[in-house]
Amino acid sequence: MAAPEVRPPAPHGASPEGPVGGATGAFEFLPPNFDWKASAVATVQRYPIPCLLGAAALGFWLGRSRGRAIAGAAAGLLTNLVVKQITSAVDAGEL
Numbered sequence: 001m002a003a004p005e006v007r008p009p010a011p012h013g014a015s016p017e018g019p020v021g022g023a024t025g026a027f028e029f030l031p032p033n034f035d036w037k038a039s040a041v042a043t044v045q046r047y048p049i050p051c052l053l054g055a056a057a058l059g060f061w062l063g064r065s066r067g068r069a070i071a072g073a074a075a076g077l078l079t080n081l082v083v084k085q086i087t088s089a090v091d092a093g094e095l
């Protein structure tokens with residue numbers, strides 16, 4: 001490692017010259033005018049049952065891992081809406 005043309009390895013195996021292959025981002029392999037929405041709709045239309053099963057599995061996993069946070073956020077949102085309705089009814093003199 002004493003020779004001038006030999007460099008020490010980069011941390012975690014990263015290339016010292018930057019990304020290998022010229023990619024600068026995670027999705028650089030896609031064309032610049034790629035339509036995500038049309039692609040997603042076409043995939044769901046082509047494979048409806050696997051997409052439904054995947055969405056159900058993802059929802060189940062999300063509910064099991066973050067259920068309390070989701071329920072807390074939904075309860076907070078619902079409470080905020082109810083308080084706004086009550087405030088508007090009191091201001092209008094309906095109560």
